[in-house]
Structures are given as structure tokens and as C-alpha cells.
Amino acid sequence: MAHAIGLDIGSYSIKVSFLKEKAGKYILQNIGVADISEEPIDTLEPEKKNVLIQETLKRLIVEAGIKSKDVAISLSGDQVIARYIKLPYMTREELKGVIRYEAEQYIPFPIEQVVLDFHILGEVTDDGQKKIEVLLVAVKEDIVNYYIKLLESVGLNTVLIDIDTMALHNSFDANYEKKEGETVAIINMGAKFTNLSLIDEGFTRFSRDIPIGGIALTNDIAREFNLGFSESEKLKREHGGIIIESENVILTRIPSKEDKKVRIYSCISNTLGKLVVEIRRAFDFYESSSKKRNIGRVFLCGGTAKLQNMDKFVAERLKIPVEMHNPFNGIEIEKKDDPAFIEKVKQYSSLLPVSIGLAVRKIK
Numbered sequence: 001m002a003h004a005i006g007l008d009i010g011s012y013s014i015k016v017s018f019l020k021e022k023a024g025k026y027i028l029q030n031i032g033v034a035d036i037s038e039e040p041i042d043t044l045e046p047e048k049k050n051v052l053i054q055e056t057l058k059r060l061i062v063e064a065g066i067k068s069k070d071v072a073i074s075l076s077g078d079q080v081i082a083r084y085i086k087l088p089y090m091t092r093e094e095l096k097g098v099i100r101y102e103a104e105q106y107i108p109f110p111i112e113q114v115v116l117d118f119h120i121l122g123e124v125t126d127d128g129q130k131k132i133e134v135l136l137v138a139v140k141e142d143i144v145n146y147y148i149k150l151l152e153s154v155g156l157n158t159v160l161i162d163i164d165t166m167a168l169h170n171s172f173d174a175n176y177e178k179k180e181g182e183t184v185a186i187i188n189m190g191a192k193f194t195n196l197s198l199i200d201e202g203f204t205r206f207s208r209d210i211p212i213g214g215i216a217l218t219n220d221i222a223r224e225f226n227l228g229f230s231e232s233e234k235l236k237r238e239h240g241g242i243i244i245e246s247e248n249v250i251l252t253r254i255p256s257k258e259d260k261k262v263r264i265y266s267c268i269s270n271t272l273g274k275l276v277v278e279i280r281r282a283f284d285f286y287e288s289s290s291k292k293r294n295i296g297r298v299f300l301c302g303g304t305a306k307l308q309n310m311d312k313f314v315a316e317r318l319k320i321p322v323e324m325h326n327p328f329n330g331i332e333i334e335k336k337d338d339p340a341f342i343e344k345v346k347q348y349s350s351l352l353p354v355s356i357g358l359a360v361r362k363i364k
């Protein structure tokens with residue numbers, strides 16, 4: 001069974017991973033990460049944006065020594081509609097026959113223009129009636145065609161299209177043991193979006209893409225320091241961080257108003273606050289809906305999770321244990337004796353869960 005290259009084209013950076021499978025174990029072959037542009041790509045002309053994505057892809061293919069042409073990609077945010085619905089009990093085959101008809105009421109545009117997929121999550125009894133819980137996923141056909149063409153233009157063949165939240169779940173399954181009866185959250189803090197998935201009994205039962213991420217933080221810094229986007233981005237990566245009140249750094253040292261770190265933290269804290277409120281709201285909604293369990297652990301990933309102390313901040317605000325989602329926790333690394341490669345893996349590990357989640361999918 002073969003594996004495609006896991007290709008995560010985000011709104012700020014592109015991530016690739018590829019692995020092979022040997023005796024039931026995954027072995028990482030190579031990775032590659034590159035920013036598409038210094039500016040957020042949504043602010044660019046569509047043509048310019050396409051050229052930048054093509055150039056970045058070509059560079060990554062060479063850098064990561066990619067020989068295969070088959071790629072698995074994923075979509076998120078406003079590109080995807082995901083709905084959790086309940087339907088009268090039926091088999092998978094039966095559902096296949098009626099899914100387009102059933103989906104129509106959940107999709108805000110003509111059903112002829114979408115590509116549909118579904119997953120049966122489980123069976124429930126509701127008011128004495130046997131029902132199935134179904135995750136419905138819809139993507140507009142023109143978005144699918146856009147990516148297929150774009151990848152074709154750099155010699156790549158799209159063999160699988162997934163959604164970020166599902167890819168995150170697959171990376172989690174490949175890397176962590178399930179604990180009986182535990183619900184976990186995976187929070188992928190990207191540039192434009194923060195993807196949130198709740199996994200319970202082996203299924204993603206809730207997912208949401210919150211439209212807050214690293215671009216919003218960089219914009220806060222640009223406003224505060226009166227700088228352009230790319231300078232603000234640099235400032236964020238070099239000096240950005242969250243000042244945790246429970247840490248005594250702030251108590252032993254009175255910060256001056258000019259202290260960059262303090263100034264950055266104070267200008268991004270409003271946006272960070274909004275983000276955790278959205279996360280808390282999603283958790284509350286899930287936990288309060290019938291029979292759903294409390295969220296026991298949070299796994300963080302994404303470029304924005306690299307902001308210093310983000311894990312501590314989320315743990316403190318949500319009052320839930322937080323750890324970084326390590327996409328190589330259960331994956332062997334082929335070049336484990338190459339210190340430069342190991343360093344690269346460490347540096348980029350929080351950016352790679354989506355692409356690893358795509359790379360572990362089997363293709364025929």
C-alpha cells in the first residue's frame with residue numbers, strides 16, 4: 001500500500017511530509033516547510049498569489065527530494081462546510097444513495113456545485129428512534145478544481161482531498177495512544193484560522209475553524225509599532241510571547257514601557273483573549289450537549305502555537321492540561337543519525353501535524 005505526499009498549503013506557509021510504511025510502522029522520509037510570502041497571501045492579487053504558491057511548491061519539492069508525484073491535500077476554513085447531522089438509521093450503502101438529497105438543506109449554495117463526502121460517526125437512540133450520527137463535508141467544486149490545476153501546473157497529481165480537522169485526527173491516531181473514556185481537543189493555531197477538533201471514542205465529534213490566527217497578531221503589532229506587515233512578523237517571531245502572571249519573571253523585574261516583549265504582549269493580548277473565549281465557548285457547547293464528556297487534555301499545534309508560552313497561557317485560561325501535539329511521537333525517523341535533520345524536525349514539528357495526517361493516509 002502506497003502513501004501520498006502530505007501537502008498542507010496554508011494561508012501563510014506550505015508544509016510537506018512523506019513517509020513509508022514498513023511492518024506496520026511509519027518511517028518519516030523527509031519534510032519541508034516554507035512561507036509562501038512575507039505578506040498574507042489573501043492580500044495579494046490572485047495571479048501573484050498563484051505564482052508564489054507555485055514557486056514555493058517547486059522549491060520545496062527540490063529541497064525535500066520529492067520523487068513521487070502523488071499528493072494528498074487538505075482544505076479548511078471558508079473553503080469547507082462540515083456539519084454534524086442525525087439521520088434515521090440506514091446502512092452506509094443506503095446513505096450513499098440519499099446523501100445529496102439529505103445534504104441539500106445544509107449547504108448554502110446549489111448542490112450541483114459541491115463535492116460531497118460523509119463519515120458515519122456512530123449510532124444513537126433519540127426519542128426512542130434509532131439514528132445515525134453523520135459528519136457531512138462539502139467543498140465547492142471550483143475550489144477543488146483550482147487546487148487540482150495549480151498542483152498539475154507544478155507536475156503534481158492530487159490523489160486525495162481531506163479537511164484539516166480530519167488530518168489532525170489522523171496525525172493524533174498515528175502518534176498517541178487512546179485513553180479509555182477520554183475526550184481530547186486538538187487546536188491547530190495557524191495564520192488565518194485556528195482549527196479546533198474534539199475527539200471522543202475514536203471519532204472527531206465536533207470541529208470548528210475559528211477565524212483568528214497569527215495574521216491577526218501580526219496586524220496588532222503593526223498597529224502598535226507603526227510598522228509594515230513583514231517587519232511586524234519578524235518582531236513577533238523574535239520577541240513575541242505571552243507573559244504569564246503565575247511566573248515570577250514579571251514580579252522580580254519591573255518592566256519599562258519600552259520593553260519590547262511587554263509592549264508586544266499588551267498589544268496582542270486582546271486578540272489572544274478573544275481566541276481563548278471562542279475555544280472555551282466551543283468546549284462549553286460540546287460539554288453541555290447531551291451525554292457529551294468533559295475535555296480532558298488539549299494538544300496544541302500550528303505556527304502560532306510557537307509563540308512563547310502559548311501552551312501555558314491556554315492551560316491557564318482553559319484550566320485544562322495542555323501539551324504540544326508532536327507529529328513524530330509514534331513515527332520513526334529514517335535519518336535519525338543526521339543531527340541537522342533532527343534539528344529541522346524539532347524546529348518544524350508543531351507546523352507538521354496536518355501534513356503528517358495526510359501522509360499517513362493509504363492510497364491505492
Ligand SMILES: Nc1ncnc2c1ncn2[C@@H]1O[C@H](COP(=O)(O)OP(=O)(O)OP(=O)(O)O)[C@@H](O)[C@H]1O
Pocket residue numbers: 009010011012013014076189190191192193194213214215218233236237240302303304305306307308351
Ligand atoms: N516562532 C513563531 N512565533 C510566533 N508565531 C509564529 C512563529 N512561527 C510562525 N508563526 C506564525 O504561524 C503562522 C503560520 O502557521 P501555519 O503554517 O500553521 O499557518 P497556515 O497553515 O499557513 O495558516 P492557516 O492554517 O490559517 O491557513 C503565521 O501567522 C506565523 O506568523
Ligand SMILES: [Mg+2]
Pocket residue numbers: 008010011190191354
Ligand atoms: Mg494550517
